[in-house]
Amino acid sequence: MRFGDTPIDEAGGAILAHSWRANGINFAKGRVLSADDVTKLKAAGAASVVAARLDPDDLHEDEAAATVARALAGDGIEVTAPFTGRCNHFAREAGLAVIDPGRIDALNELDESVTVATLPPFARVTPRQMVATVKIIPYGAPRAAVSRAVELAKSANRRLVSVVPFKAMRAGLVQTKLPGTRDKVLDKAVGTTGKRLTSLGSTLVGERRCGHDAAAIAASLTELEKEGCDLFLIAGASAIVDRHDVVPSGIVRAGGRVTHFGLPVDPGNLLLTGELDGKPVLGLPGCAKSPKYNGFDMVLERLAAGLPIGRAELVRMGAGGLLAEISTRPQPRDEGDGEEAGPQQAPRVAIVILAAGRSTRMGGPNKLLADANGQPLVVHAAKAALSSQAVEVVVVLGHMADEVRDVIEQAIPSRARLRFVANPDFAAGISTSVRTGIGALGKDIDAAVIQLGDMPAVDIALLDRLIAAFNPVEGRSICVPTVRGKRGNPVLWDRRFFAEMAALSGDSGAKHLIGEHTDLVCEVEMPGEAALTDIDTPEALAAFRAEGAVQGSP
Numbered sequence: 001m002r003f004g005d006t007p008i009d010e011a012g013g014a015i016l017a018h019s020w021r022a023n024g025i026n027f028a029k030g031r032v033l034s035a036d037d038v039t040k041l042k043a044a045g046a047a048s049v050v051a052a053r054l055d056p057d058d059l060h061e062d063e064a065a066a067t068v069a070r071a072l073a074g075d076g077i078e079v080t081a082p083f084t085g086r087c088n089h090f091a092r093e094a095g096l097a098v099i100d101p102g103r104i105d106a107l108n109e110l111d112e113s114v115t116v117a118t119l120p121p122f123a124r125v126t127p128r129q130m131v132a133t134v135k136i137i138p139y140g141a142p143r144a145a146v147s148r149a150v151e152l153a154k155s156a157n158r159r160l161v162s163v164v165p166f167k168a169m170r171a172g173l174v175q176t177k178l179p180g181t182r183d184k185v186l187d188k189a190v191g192t193t194g195k196r197l198t199s200l201g202s203t204l205v206g207e208r209r210c211g212h213d214a215a216a217i218a219a220s221l222t223e224l225e226k227e228g229c230d231l232f233l234i235a236g237a238s239a240i241v242d243r244h245d246v247v248p249s250g251i252v253r254a255g256g257r258v259t260h261f262g263l264p265v266d267p268g269n270l271l272l273t274g275e276l277d278g279k280p281v282l283g284l285p286g287c288a289k290s291p292k293y294n295g296f297d298m299v300l301e302r303l304a305a306g307l308p309i310g311r312a313e314l315v316r317m318g319a320g321g322l323l324a325e326i327s328t329r330p331q332p333r334d335e336g337d338g339e340e341a342g343p344q345q346a347p348r349v350a351i352v353i354l355a356a357g358r359s360t361r362m363g364g365p366n367k368l369l370a371d372a373n374g375q376p377l378v379v380h381a382a383k384a385a386l387s388s389q390a391v392e393v394v395v396v397l398g399h400m401a402d403e404v405r406d407v408i409e410q411a412i413p414s415r416a417r418l419r420f421v422a423n424p425d426f427a428a429g430i431s432t433s434v435r436t437g438i439g440a441l442g443k444d445i446d447a448a449v450i451q452l453g454d455m456p457a458v459d460i461a462l463l464d465r466l467i468a469a470f471n472p473v474e475g476r477s478i479c480v481p482t483v484r485g486k487r488g489n490p491v492l493w494d495r496r497f498f499a500e501m502a503a504l505s506g507d508s509g510a511k512h513l514i515g516e517h518t519d520l521v522c523e524v525e526m527p528g529e530a531a532l533t534d535i536d537t538p539e540a541l542a543a544f545r546a547e548g549a550v551q552g553s554p
Helices: 036-043 063-072 101-108 143-153 184-199 214-227 246-253 293-302 309-316 377-387 400-409 428-438 460-469 495-500 512-518 538-552
Strands: 002-007 020-024 023-027 047-054 056-062 078-079 086-091 097-101 116-117 131-136 141-144 161-167 168-175 203-211 231-235 257-261 272-276 281-284 348-355 392-397 418-424 447-454 478-483 491-494 521-525
Touching: 002 056, 020 214, 020 293, 023 036, 023 131, 047 495, 056 063, 056 143, 063 078, 063 116, 063 131, 063 141, 063 143, 078 161, 086 257, 097 257, 097 293, 101 116, 101 143, 116 143, 116 231, 131 161, 168 184, 184 203, 184 231, 184 538, 231 246, 246 257, 246 272, 246 281, 246 447, 257 309, 281 293, 293 309, 348 428, 377 392, 377 400, 377 447, 377 460, 400 495, 400 521, 418 428, 428 447, 428 495, 447 460, 460 478, 460 521, 478 512, 491 495, 495 512
Parallel strands: 168 203, 168 231, 231 281, 348 392, 348 447, 392 418, 478 521
Antiparallel strands: 002 047, 020 023, 056 141, 078 086, 086 131, 097 161, 116 131, 257 272, 272 281, 447 491, 478 491
16 A cells, blocks of 8 residues: 555545545545545645555455454354444344454454454443454555455354353252341342343242251252252352362252362352253352352353353453452443443434425326336335344335335335334425434434435445444544535434434425534445435436346346
8 A cells, every 4th residue: 555645636546644624625534535526625725635545455444344344253243334444343132242362363463454352252242232343554454464364264163253142041049047147138139149140131930048058958959950940059158168068068969060169250269160960050159149240240141141161161260350459340230320331332323214205306106106126116215224234214104105104014024123104294395204203213312314215226235334434422423425525315413413403494404404513524435326316207217227127137
């Protein structure tokens, strides 16, 4: 890759290295300069720009990031579209992040242009939480480095980054008593243990209280086994101090065996593991009575994820096992109790499809119902939206509402993320449909893409790239697709603009807000013409059909 000061007459096709804002021009860094861009820069007085130009053996940062991210991703991972050389991994569901630190280190050693950052191995994750990020440091990466990264990622049976989901367990709890043991303390332990299990999708199905002796413990375990428990927890009234102590003796007397005693995690050192008829048994340390994160949690999480917890796994918990000095730690069972910021989550982006218009420029029929290469025009928009990484799709209906709804429902049998809302004022202009759609969104939505129902070429890749670009922390609150520098649709809007959008009137939409908030606008260059192609006339529909026929021909 060549980088440096570039004469303006030679800048066409180069990647702008630094943002250029002056004399009415607002070009973000990373923009591939078109001939029109060069003309504007020359008119503004630019004699040169700092730019990068890829060599034939380089890959653009986005292509490189996406290639590496896809190669790294294993089960349970959703990969975002790339943007600014970054591609993120998010968890599909709750579970444990399984990371291969050795191969991650080896990948980061390959070339300085390719980097991967992950959560710690076996970190507990929630749905849509970020697990890893791939970042290409310069504007391009050597093809050879990317190829080596892909080879490394595929060099073992398990990918470098995956999420193992939690599986439901039926747990039984045995609590022993000594003279002076208060039932109130035992009751509290039941509540704490139940919350722990519930947060992992499991259930405490039975509890027994008995004297602190091996025979009583064995009898309690036998009773819980008959109740269908597949995990046994034993909280002794006195701490376990030896693998031949009362609690482990009770496990052996019930027909089980002790597999390991002691854990290199503090708090949690005195945890004991065993098995009974092939099912795990844990002798709990005293800290298990506390809701604070401890070694018991670390072992319980792995059991819930179906991961092994033999001696080899337990003795490797020491690195990162000093928990006593951690003042705050995420507690899923106590969500909302603290003020600490939670883990980074994928933004919850909705798509609002405007499908209420009267198609006046089409000369009569409702264009959204017109056949567009085998399916109604509006169905193209609905299918793309539902296949994207949006969490919700809202279709705003108005003109011929029943007919529009029917064709969408017939074409899309599975509609879990799809909702319809009616705009009774659709004849008053597009702003009323924007207001209706925005007003229908839940409070948990972070941003919304306003998608026009008459843009059938807008596909999944375009929508996902817009979503990937959204990052209000970095000033990307309004994401606008561009084609060769020309702005198009759909546009993604941060939630902060919803109130202003709810006050729109007339037939102009929210375009003026882009001009009022230029510092928060991110232009997202798109391939092809999809972001500029809407169907407003019979001629435009005929051209779209003709193009589809050509693309479908042998």
